[in-house]
Amino acid sequence: MYAAKLFPARSLPVTKADSISQPRVWADGRQELCETLHYFRAYHGGSYTTGGFARGFMFDKSAHKRDYMDSAVVIARAGGGLVKDKDTGERVISSDRTEDTKVTSLRNSMQYFNPVVIIAGADNPNMPSKTCHAYSVLDYFKPTHIWTEKSKGMKIMRYRFERLDSTNPSWWTPNDGEQVEHGSLDPPLLHTCIECKHDSQQIYLQGWMCLQPGCPNFWLLAPTAENPLPHEPVEAELEYDPCFLKQRTTWPNDHHEYSLTSNNVGLSGLSIAGEDCSLAYWLGMVCPKCGRCNSRLGWVGWECGSQGCTWTKELPHTFIAAQAIREPYFPLSGGYTMSRDTHLPLVKLDVSFKDNYRINRYTIPGINGFVAHLIANKTVVEEEGGPDQMFEELQQVDIGLRRRGLGNGMLKGESYTRHFTVNYGMPYKFIAATSSATFDGAARPVTHTRSRLNWAAKSLLTDEATRELKNDTDDGGEALEKARQKIEEAWRLKEFNEVLALGYFEQQRINYHDDGEFGLGPTIATLSLGAPGTMRLRMKARHYNGMSNAGVYDDTPPLPGCVAYEARLEAQKHLAHIKATNSSVYRASLKTIPKQLGLKSGGTARDAITLTLAHGDIVIMHGEGIQKYYEHSVDHAGKLRFALTCRYIDPDSLKETDKPDYEVGPDEECYDGSKLPAAA
Numbered sequence: 001m002y003a004a005k006l007f008p009a010r011s012l013p014v015t016k017a018d019s020i021s022q023p024r025v026w027a028d029g030r031q032e033l034c035e036t037l038h039y040f041r042a043y044h045g046g047s048y049t050t051g052g053f054a055r056g057f058m059f060d061k062s063a064h065k066r067d068y069m070d071s072a073v074v075i076a077r078a079g080g081g082l083v084k085d086k087d088t089g090e091r092v093i094s095s096d097r098t099e100d101t102k103v104t105s106l107r108n109s110m111q112y113f114n115p116v117v118i119i120a121g122a123d124n125p126n127m128p129s130k131t132c133h134a135y136s137v138l139d140y141f142k143p144t145h146i147w148t149e150k151s152k153g154m155k156i157m158r159y160r161f162e163r164l165d166s167t168n169p170s171w172w173t174p175n176d177g178e179q180v181e182h183g184s185l186d187p188p189l190l191h192t193c194i195e196c197k198h199d200s201q202q203i204y205l206q207g208w209m210c211l212q213p214g215c216p217n218f219w220l221l222a223p224t225a226e227n228p229l230p231h232e233p234v235e236a237e238l239e240y241d242p243c244f245l246k247q248r249t250t251w252p253n254d255h256h257e258y259s260l261t262s263n264n265v266g267l268s269g270l271s272i273a274g275e276d277c278s279l280a281y282w283l284g285m286v287c288p289k290c291g292r293c294n295s296r297l298g299w300v301g302w303e304c305g306s307q308g309c310t311w312t313k314e315l316p317h318t319f320i321a322a323q324a325i326r327e328p329y330f331p332l333s334g335g336y337t338m339s340r341d342t343h344l345p346l347v348k349l350d351v352s353f354k355d356n357y358r359i360n361r362y363t364i365p366g367i368n369g370f371v372a373h374l375i376a377n378k379t380v381v382e383e384e385g386g387p388d389q390m391f392e393e394l395q396q397v398d399i400g401l402r403r404r405g406l407g408n409g410m411l412k413g414e415s416y417t418r419h420f421t422v423n424y425g426m427p428y429k430f431i432a433a434t435s436s437a438t439f440d441g442a443a444r445p446v447t448h449t450r451s452r453l454n455w456a457a458k459s460l461l462t463d464e465a466t467r468e469l470k471n472d473t474d475d476g477g478e479a480l481e482k483a484r485q486k487i488e489e490a491w492r493l494k495e496f497n498e499v500l501a502l503g504y505f506e507q508q509r510i511n512y513h514d515d516g517e518f519g520l521g522p523t524i525a526t527l528s529l530g531a532p533g534t535m536r537l538r539m540k541a542r543h544y545n546g547m548s549n550a551g552v553y554d555d556t557p558p559l560p561g562c563v564a565y566e567a568r569l570e571a572q573k574h575l576a577h578i579k580a581t582n583s584s585v586y587r588a589s590l591k592t593i594p595k596q597l598g599l600k601s602g603g604t605a606r607d608a609i610t611l612t613l614a615h616g617d618i619v620i621m622h623g624e625g626i627q628k629y630y631e632h633s634v635d636h637a638g639k640l641r642f643a644l645t646c647r648y649i650d651p652d653s654l655k656e657t658d659k660p661d662y663e664v665g666p667d668e669e670c671y672d673g674s675k676l677p678a679a680a
């Protein structure tokens with residue numbers, strides 16, 4: 001018999017020895033790991049499966065008591081099914097586990113001899129040696145066993161893996177050695193159950209047990225002198241049978257080479273327009289010098305983020321001519337362009353045509369302000385210095401676009417925007433801390449955007465004012481002229497003083513967000529260049545559902561289209577009264593109202609407005625209410641898209657430390673889109 005103490009179910013050395021060498025691939029954060037490694041793209045959870053196969057496993061802190069790891073074998077509980085215990089706060093198994101799609105995927109990998117990759121997190125208590133990275137890739141492993149056992153009275157499923165390549169030592173072998181070599185012991189006991197006739201190996205030294213969850217003999221030890229009936233083992237006493245742990249399983253592809261990296265992005269040399277903006281070209285790269293997983297953060301290429309490592313990789317850009325982004329099924333002309341936008345019935349649409357733009361103006365009941373989509377025609381996109389030239393120029397100059405850190409702490413390590421960004425003019429630090437540069441000497445598309453959007457916004461706001469006046473007065477145009485001048489003056493004082501440029505490669509996007517930060521003017525305008533984008537606007541979940549995720553009623557006045565609109569209007573009156581008379585009753589009501597009205601958190605509103613943003617189009621959002629109640633997202637279906645957004649940022653709203661060390665002067669270009677030849 002082997003000494004049981006060599007193989008306790010939980011072997012957690014207090015101080016770990018150093019490993020004999022270092023991982024070939026490692027990451028500082030979850031996003032960089034998932035963007036870089038083809039075998040682990042799961043941002044949450046401990047396993048990655050795709051197409052019915054398991055590809056990778058991540059074993060980090062939440063280890064089961066009987067999880068195990070040495071330099072060749074890993075044993076783990078199949079994930080999922082944990083809930084927080086109300087008393088202890090610990091995550092505990094809540095119900096019997098049965099085979100789910102993840103387990104079936106691993107079974108497929110096993111049947112097809114597809115090895116999986118195992119990654120160890122820095123918090124994994126079973127790692128036999130010290131690690132110095134948040135995530136260290138161990139190697140390819142063969143899944144060898146999937147079985148069911150019991151823990152705390154519940155059925156759980158467990159996996160055993162063996163390292164595929166046993167021809168050289170694992171890097172994570174502790175440098176003080178391991179006592180028993182993999183494959184050096186007798187094979188484990190294999191026994192057929194007298195009840196279900198299925199074979200099971202002996203896993204624990206306590207004795208053989210049938211591991212078929214449906215069998216009456218499942219998880220029962222044979223009777224003994226002290227225990228004359230079949231009985232369940234005492235969980236705390238379970239110790240692995242070394243023969244089970246150390247057995248070697250043979251696969252036909254044992255020792256075959258499978259890549260731990262997918263650093264295969266070189267340009268084809270065929271001058272394929274936008275080839276370097278394709279998905280494969282902005283996924284992460286493993287640094288060939290130090291093994292770090294690096295997201296592509298730079299517009300021009302990758303750089304290793306490891307301290308002291310100087311590796312970089314840049315690819316030349318294969319130019320996309322403006323002509324190549326014309327949409328064959330939506331040809332442009334000198335007439336007004338057709339619309340591809342849609343909206344829900346509760347949204348009001350007003351269409352007008354002016355200065356070569358079709359203007360779709362949307363208003364939402366209950367919200368002061370509007371969203372306007374200015375759809376450009378051929379005259380606009382092809383004008384001298386206009387969208388076509390801007391799109392081409394933005395591919396020829398490096399304006400400092402970069403993916404920025406979000407710093408929101410949702411994932412281990414830093415998270416980054418799924419688009420490249422840079423700011424000009426007044427600093428804008430709201431979504432991600434984006435570096436800001438002066439307009440002086442900035443690339444022409446940046447300064448020209450400011451001027452173009454100043455013109456577009458001013459022109460639209462003037463139309464708004466004249467629209468209101470036309471309804472109210474009949475004084476032969478004097479009042480209209482006055483209104484025009486008033487807007488002109490007001491705009492001069494608070495014209496756009498910031499341009500946020502976003503660059504999107506294939507499959508990059510900006511998720512739902514609002515632009516309602518403190519200190520911003522009420523008007524926000526965006527110019528789209530390149531591939532057509534889809535902008536979606538929907539009511540924010542807390543306004544739609546009437547409550548926060550924590551279950552507290554949101555007493556902001558409800559808007560038509562939200563859940564239980566009529567009932568919430570009624571509740572509003574009642575709440576307004578008690579808020580003024582009894583604040584503790586008011587606070588208590590905020591917690592009880594959701595239940596009374598049958599509200600639920602978690603639902604999302606349908607998109608109320610969906611805009612197809614073609615090359616050269618402008619979107620103007622005006623009014624604080626839009627940003628307060630609504631959120632928007634944009635994705636696109638091409639290789640390369642730019643969005644340049646202008647805002648007015650009140651300099652007094654900036655903290656002293658955020659104020660720019662340059663002056664943000666006025667727009668000197670004074671673009672005027674009304675000077676173009678009229679639409680034909």
Ligand SMILES: O=C(O)CCC(=O)C(=O)O
Pocket residue numbers: 500502510515526528533535613632634642643645
């Ligand atoms: O990509 C776009 O068109 C929109 C950009 C945007 O939403 C923003 O800058 O806040």
